[in-house]
Amino acid sequence: MILVKYIKLTISLFLCLLLIGCNPKSKEINSNSIYLKVLGTIQDGGIPHLGCNKKCCKDYFLGQTKRVGVSSLGISNLKNDKKYLIDATPDINFQLKELIGNENFSEKLNGIFITHAHMGHYAGLLNLGKESYNSKNIPLYSMPKLHDFILNNGPWNQLVNLNNINLVKIFADKELILDDNLSLTPVQVPHRDEYSETVGFIIKGNLKKALYIPDIDKWNKWNISIVEMIKKVDFAFLDGTFYDSNEINNRDISEIPHPFIIESLDLFKTLSKAEKDKIYFIHLNHTNPVLNKNSKEYKSVISKGFNVAETGMEFIL
Numbered sequence: 001m002i003l004v005k006y007i008k009l010t011i012s013l014f015l016c017l018l019l020i021g022c023n024p025k026s027k028e029i030n031s032n033s034i035y036l037k038v039l040g041t042i043q044d045g046g047i048p049h050l051g052c053n054k055k056c057c058k059d060y061f062l063g064q065t066k067r068v069g070v071s072s073l074g075i076s077n078l079k080n081d082k083k084y085l086i087d088a089t090p091d092i093n094f095q096l097k098e099l100i101g102n103e104n105f106s107e108k109l110n111g112i113f114i115t116h117a118h119m120g121h122y123a124g125l126l127n128l129g130k131e132s133y134n135s136k137n138i139p140l141y142s143m144p145k146l147h148d149f150i151l152n153n154g155p156w157n158q159l160v161n162l163n164n165i166n167l168v169k170i171f172a173d174k175e176l177i178l179d180d181n182l183s184l185t186p187v188q189v190p191h192r193d194e195y196s197e198t199v200g201f202i203i204k205g206n207l208k209k210a211l212y213i214p215d216i217d218k219w220n221k222w223n224i225s226i227v228e229m230i231k232k233v234d235f236a237f238l239d240g241t242f243y244d245s246n247e248i249n250n251r252d253i254s255e256i257p258h259p260f261i262i263e264s265l266d267l268f269k270t271l272s273k274a275e276k277d278k279i280y281f282i283h284l285n286h287t288n289p290v291l292n293k294n295s296k297e298y299k300s301v302i303s304k305g306f307n308v309a310e311t312g313m314e315f316i317l
């Protein structure tokens with residue numbers, strides 16, 4: 001048993017070392033390391049997007065591009081051989097395969113954290129149910145309103161009643177110690193909160209902290225300064241749903257309940273080079289031109305010192 005664990009750890013470390021070579025962000029990995037993996041980068045509706053006849057989705061419908069999932073992060077704790085998933089997206093089948101591999105999810109997935117009850121962030125939970133994987137007692141960490149929503153509404157409460165998931169309540173600004181080298185803290189953000197509150201997460205590892213906010217209303221609607229928050233973390237995965245108003249037929253940008261990337265670039269322009277380099281735009285709508293690395297918009301984001309998240313990117317915390 002110990003030998004099997006040792007071999008698994010050795011294989012994991014070997015794979016990680018291989019990855020270090022291609023990821024400049026990954027340094028100093030050791031058996032105490034926490035690493036964060038981007039499992040998807042797209043807005044709730046995914047890509048290809050239902051009913052989209054535009055150029056953005058054409059190749060995806062034809063199956064001519066690599067699959068890119070809805071926004072999600074995976075956390076691997078090498079020290080304790082534990083894994084956590086942030087957001088259960090409609091692409092959870094692929095994303096858990098990426099995170100856990102061929103092993104038993106009920107045993108190897110130590111928890112799912114949900115940012116809020118919008119399709120792209122929790123609909124994937126249904127795959128854990130009796131009709132599909134039929135998982136056993138996977139902890140589901142959720143804020144109080146989301147907790148009650150799941151408990152009191154089908155089909156979600158069937159997952160609870162059949163013990164596919166175990167609900168665990170979490171609270172805004174309350175650090176949850178998961179392991180001796182890992183904690184998560186929910187930070188509440190303004191968003192369309194029909195069924196649940198919306199949170200981002202601060203993920204704190206041995207050495208570094210990451211902030212994940214896939215959905216938020218405009219930055220100035222938040223009672224916390226995002227600029228100050230960026231200074232306190234090492235990586236910030238931030239809502240980049242739309243690049244600018246061209247994507248939404250030039251509707252008044254103040255009406256759209258997301259910070260446009262161009263608004264964020266403007267807000268963050270006074271940050272130092274090192275602070276800008278922490279920022280990765282994520283939760284990209286299918287129409288977002290930064291999904292295309294040849295676009296002038298993508299090049300503009302990069303040339304200004306910021307990053308665009310990509311599926312498969314890894315970060316050591």
Ligand SMILES: [Zn+2]
Binds near residue numbers: 043118121283
């Ligand atoms: Zn979303």
Ligand SMILES: [Zn+2]
Binds near residue numbers: 048053055057058286
């Ligand atoms: Zn499209």
Ligand SMILES: [Zn+2]
Binds near residue numbers: 116118191215
């Ligand atoms: Zn949302």
